[in-house]
Every structure is written in structure tokens, then in C-alpha cells.
Amino acid sequence: MNNLAPLGTGSWLFIGCYLCSLLLIGWLAKKARTENSMQDFYLAGSGFGPVMLFMTLFATQYSGNTFFAFTGATYRIGYSWIVCLHFMTAIIIVYLLFAERLHILAKQRNYLTPGDFIQDRYQNKALTVIVAIVMIAVLCNFLLAQLMAMGRAMEGLNPDDGPAAYNMGVVVLALIMVVYGTLGGMRAVVWTDALQGAILIVGFALLVVSLLDLFGPIGKATQILMERDRVSGTRFASVPNAAQCREWLSYVIGVGFAFAFYPQAIQRIYAARNTVALKRSLLVMSFMPLPTMIIVVMTGVIALAYFPGLEGASADQIFGNLLREVQMSSIFGYGLVLVILSAVLAAMMSTADSALLSLSSMLTKDVFARCFFGLASEEQLTLVGKIFSWTMLLLLVLLAIVLREEASLVKLLDRKLDLLIQIAPVFILGLRWRALDGSAAAIGLLTGISIALILAYGDLTFVHNGKVFNFHPGVVAVVPNLTITILLSLWFNRRLVVKKNIQNSSSINT
Amino acid sequence: MFQHFPTFFVYIILLTLAIPWYWDSDSQLIWFGFPAWVVTSVLISLIASIVTCVIFLRSYDNT
Numbered sequence: 220m221n222n223l224a225p226l227g228t229g230s231w232l233f234i235g236c237y238l239c240s241l242l243l244i245g246w247l248a249k250k251a252r253t254e255n256s257m258q259d260f261y262l263a264g265s266g267f268g269p270v271m272l273f274m275t276l277f278a279t280q281y282s283g284n285t286f287f288a289f290t291g292a293t294y295r296i297g298y299s300w301i302v303c304l305h306f307m308t309a310i311i312i313v314y315l316l317f318a319e320r321l322h323i324l325a326k327q328r329n330y331l332t333p334g335d336f337i338q339d340r341y342q343n344k345a346l347t348v349i350v351a352i353v354m355i356a357v358l359c360n361f362l363l364a365q366l367m368a369m370g371r372a373m374e375g376l377n378p379d380d381g382p383a384a385y386n387m388g389v390v391v392l393a394l395i396m397v398v399y400g401t402l403g404g405m406r407a408v409v410w411t412d413a414l415q416g417a418i419l420i421v422g423f424a425l426l427v428v429s430l431l432d433l434f435g436p437i438g439k440a441t442q443i444l445m446e447r448d449r450v451s452g453t454r455f456a457s458v459p460n461a462a463q464c465r466e467w468l469s470y471v472i473g474v475g476f477a478f479a480f481y482p483q484a485i486q487r488i489y490a491a492r493n494t495v496a497l498k499r500s501l502l503v504m505s506f507m508p509l510p511t512m513i514i515v516v517m518t519g520v521i522a523l524a525y526f527p528g529l530e531g532a533s534a535d536q537i538f539g540n541l542l543r544e545v546q547m548s549s550i551f552g553y554g555l556v557l558v559i560l561s562a563v564l565a566a567m568m569s570t571a572d573s574a575l576l577s578l579s580s581m582l583t584k585d586v587f588a589r590c591f592f593g594l595a596s597e598e599q600l601t602l603v604g605k606i607f608s609w610t611m612l613l614l615l616v617l618l619a620i621v622l623r624e625e626a627s628l629v630k631l632l633d634r635k636l637d638l639l640i641q642i643a644p645v646f647i648l649g650l651r652w653r654a655l656d657g658s659a660a661a662i663g664l665l666t667g668i669s670i671a672l673i674l675a676y677g678d679l680t681f682v683h684n685g686k687v688f689n690f691h692p693g694v695v696a697v698v699p700n701l702t703i704t705i706l707l708s709l710w711f712n713r714r715l716v717v718k719k720n721i722q723n724s725s726s727i728n729t
Numbered sequence: 730m731f732q733h734f735p736t737f738f739v740y741i742i743l744l745t746l747a748i749p750w751y752w753d754s755d756s757q758l759i760w761f762g763f764p765a766w767v768v769t770s771v772l773i774s775l776i777a778s779i780v781t782c783v784i785f786l787r788s789y790d791n792t
Contacts, residue, residue: 298763298764298767301767301770301771304770304771304774305744305747305770305774305777308774308777308778308781311778311781312740312777312781315781315784315785319788436762437762437763438759438761438762438763439762441759441762441763441764442759445757445759445764456764457754457764458749458752458753458754458755458756458764458766459748459749459750459766460754461750464748464749464750467747467748468744468748471744471747471748498785498788499785501785502781502782502785502786505778505781505782505785506778506782508774508778509771509774509775509778513771
């Protein structure tokens with residue numbers, strides 16, 4: 220958000236009050252707790268109705284970072300980033316494959332973490348730990364991206380201070396987040412999600428109206444981009460070529476099957492009060508990509524048409540240029556930008572705290588309790604979870620400060636996709652195919668992860684821009700993963716049947 | 730929720746139509762201020778959302 224006009228004392232006071240209100244929500248959520256158990260802290264006890272569930276699913280999937288990163292992505296590649304509309308829709312379609320069954324099981328067996336389902340279904344500790352480690356790695360990546368986005372936002376608000384503002388932003392916002400998360404657990408996270416989700420969507424809709432008012436109709440921006448395509452050979456408004464179409468297919472499959480398995484999203488499926496609440500919230504969610512992603516793409520296209528020239532990680536900051544124009548246009552514009560800035564900061568925090576809560580629950584339940592201290596009481600485990608939250612956040616804050624200028628936000632998104640999609644067969648097939656074997660799934664999963672990482676980091680000649688013929692390494696690697704999982708399961712089951720037959724015949728003979 | 734096999738084919742067809750591989754690469758058509766291929770893609774996404782919504786609504790009966 221570089222280039223914003225300097226904010227006055229009143230504006231900073233407003234942002235400060237807004238952020239402090241999150242602490243108040245955390246305190247109220249602590250008061251609303253019914254018991255000191257992990258179920259209450261991490262899943263808010265009996266769960267959420269359709270409205271709260273929808274708001275929290277929305278705020279989890281569409282963070283402030285989404286608006287930054289996706290506006291930046293549109294700025295880099297033009298209209299072709301409309302693919303984001305399809306991959307966000309694909310996530311909801313993938314929920315059709317597993318969400319209801321998983322929710323019913325979660326209610327029957329009191330699941331808390333994704334690892335609980337894996338252990339219950341497969342009775343295979345190795346598989347449970349592998350899935351937990353993959354999800355923890357993804358959550359760390361996710362949390363890191365949110366922290367870096369928070370830092371960049373604060374850097375944009377104080378362009379004169381540069382790195383110092385970035386560092387201060389990461390530290391202060393992370394501190395507020397962890398305090399209200401520790402106070403109120405899942406309840407605080409969902410309540411803040413609801414507040415921020417509502418402000419964010421209304422704020423952005425008003426922002427697009429302001430931008431159209433300032434720069435004229437979107438058709439004008441489209442014509443500018445088409446003219447630029449004609450003169451300089453870019454493809455900002457042109458029909459995607461074959462390579463881009465393959466990349467679209469990869470994004471739709473990859474993001475759809477990967478991001479439906481975000482641990483925090485799975486825990487929200489667990490936290491639905493009942494199946495009807497889950498279905499109603501997902502029903503509304505199926506329409507949310509349309510307004511949100513169209514707003515994001517329009518914002519990026521206007522930025523690309525009127526503020527060309529930014530590259531790399533700085534393209535993620537293009538959003539700030541647009542905000543400045545709105546901010547300088549009128550008193551209404553100034554107020555609108557102020558509300559959007561507060562909501563964006565808070566939305567980043569709400570997305571990050573969901574990830575932090577999932578991270579601490581998985582470290583506590585799937586790693587600490589399952590591998591080391593299975594006999595610890597609920598109170599002890601809740602305390603350990605809070606300690607994990609603070610420790611992990613501290614480490615990631617330090618990493619965010621060290622990596623300040625290193626990675627583009629969309630690159631971080633791609634690595635999450637590569638890892639998370641490998642988990643999809645374990646959940647989807649596990650819920651639908653009784654014969655799926657835990658050891659087979661573990662071998663398939665490890666193979667998939669290894670291939671994805673080799674393709675992503677192996678410096679291979681046939682990998683261009685981190686993709687294999689425009690397909691994400693994770694999407695390519697899930698094919699051998701799935702094949703090995705299915706074939707080995709069939710083989711193991713066949714061996715089991717033969718073994719049982721031999722035992723039966725020998726018992727008849729004796 | 731995803732009980733019927735034909736539904737799977739509906740989504741495959743929608744995915745095939747959502748990706749603008751079948752558009753002329755030189756197309757300069759603008760509809761409602763957007764490139765025409767973008768409008769088509771958005772409409773397909775709207776249909777996908779409606780299909781998903783119908784599946785959720787119909788599955789209420791099974792709950």
C-alpha cells in the first residue's frame with residue numbers, strides 16, 4: 220500500500236480503536252466459554268449455526284491477503300487471472316465430495332483435528348503423523364504469507380519508515396491476534412471473522428464503485444489493455460493461449476482439491492452445529508466467488524490500465540496506488556479508504572488467527588498428545604496448545620521479518636497447493652472406499668510429496684516457471700500418488716483375503 | 730451430497746466450457762465492458778454455482 224497519502228492522528232486513532240475492539244471480542248468470547256476443554260476452545264463447543272459458519276468460512280477463504288495477492292496477480296497477467304473465479308468455485312464443488320460425510324463422522328466421534336479422522340479411519344499412526352506434518356507445513360506457509368502481508372500493509376501506510384514500519388506491523392498485529400486468539404479460541408476467531416468478512420465485502424464493493432467513478436467505465440480500461448496488447452505484444456486482455464489454458468486447468472483442479480483441505484476449513488466442517496447448518500452455509504458460499512473475484516479482477520485491471528510498470532513483489536502493492544486515488548478524491552473516499560484499511564488489516568489477522576488456531580490444535584493433539592503425552596488432561600492440553608500458539612507465532616514473525624523482500628504472495632500460494640493436494644485422496648477415497656488401506660495411502664502420499672517437491676525445487680530442464688507444461692508440480696504428482704494408493708490397496712486387500720482363506724481352510728482341517 | 734454420477738459429467742462439461750480454449754485468439758469483442766471470452770467464462774461459473782446450489786438444496790431432503 221505504498222504511496223498512500225499520510226494518515227492523520229484521527230485516522231490512526233480509528234484504526235487503533237478498531238484493532239482494540241478485536242481484543243474486546245476476544246475477552247467476550249472468553250466469557251462465553253462453557254468449559255475448559257479442547258473441544259470448547261478449538262471448536263466452540265456445540266458448534267455454529269449457518270450464518271456464523273458462512274461468515275467464518277468466507278473470512279477464512281477470502282482474506283485481506285487474497286485481495287492483495289489476487290489484485291497483484293491480475294496486475295501481472297491481466298484478465299487471464301479470472302481463473303481465480305473458477306478455482307474458488309471448485310473448492311465448494313469439492314466439498315460436495317466429502318464435507319457432509321466428514322461432518323457426520325466428526326459429530327459421532329468427537330473429532331477435533333483432521334488427524335483425528337485419519338487415525339479413526341485408518342488406525343495407522345504413521346499416516347496420521349505424515350498428514351499432520353504436511354498440514355502443519357502448509358499452515359506455517361499460510362501464516363507466513365499473512366504475516367508478510369500485514370507487514371507490507373503497514374509499510375504502505377508508513378512509506379517513510381520502510382522496513383521499520385514493516386517489522387512493527389508484523390510484530391504488533393501478530394501480538395493483537397495471538398492475544399484475542401488465546402483469550403477466546405475458536406469463538407473469538409469466528410466472531411472477528413464475521414465482523415471483518417462483512418466490512419470487507421461491503422468496503423470492496425464501494426471501492427469498485429469509487430474506482431469506476433474516478434477512472435470511467437471498465438470498458439475504457441479494457442480498450443487500453445487491448446491497445447497495449449496490439450502495440451507491445453502483451454496478452455493482458457487477449458484470449459489465453461494454449462499454455463495459459465493448461466495453466467487454468469491446473470489451477471482449477473489444483474486449488475479445488477487442495478484448498479478444500481485446509482485444516483482450518485476442515486475444522487469449520489467439524490464445528491457446524493448440524494448437517495443443515497453446514498449445507499446452508501456451503502450453499503451461500505457457492506455464490507461468493509462471483510462478487511468477490513470479479514471485484515478483485517476489476518480492481519487489478521483498472522490498476523494495470525492506469526498504473527503500469529510495477530514488477531515482482533512490488534506488484535502486490537498496486538492496491539495501495541488505487542487506494543490513494545480514492546483517498547485523495549473526496550472526504551467520502553478518505554473515510555472509505557480508512558474503513559477498508561482497517562478491515563484489510565483485521566481480515567489478514569482473522570485469516571492468520573484461524574491458521575494459528577489450527578496449527579496449535581494439530582501440534583497439540585496430533586503430535587504432542589498422540590506421540591508423547593497421551594494421558595495429559597484436557598486442561599493441560601489446552602494450555603500446551605496456547606504455548607504452541609505463542610511459540611510458533613514468534614518463530615514465524617522472525618521468519619517474516621527475515622524474508623521481507625523474498626517471495627511474491629502468489630508463489631507462496633503455489634507451494635501450499637503442491638503439498639495440500641496430495642492429502643485429497645486420503646480424505647475423499649477414505650470416506651468413500653472401504654478397501655482403502657492406510658499403509659498404501661501413506662506410501663502414495665509420500666511418493667506424491669516427494670515428486671511434487673523434486674519438480675518444484677529440482678531445477679529440472681522440463682520445468683518452466685515452477686510448472687511442468689504449465690501444470691503445477693502438485694497436480695502432476697497427485698497422479699502417481701493416487702495410482703500407488705489404489706493399486707497397493709487392492710494388492711494388500713487381495714493378500715488379506717488369501718491369508719484369511721488359508722487360515723479358514725487350516726482351521727477346518729484341524 | 731454428490732450421489733449421482735451424471736452430476737460429475739455436468740461439472741466436466743462446465744469445466745471444459747469455462748476454459749476459453751475454443752475462442753479465436755484474435756478476438757477483440759467487448760461485451761459489457763469486458764472481453765467477450767471473460768463474460769462467457771463468468772457465465773459458466775454462474776451456472777456452476779447454480780448447479781452446486783441445486784445439489785445442496787436437493788440434498789436437504791436426505792438429511
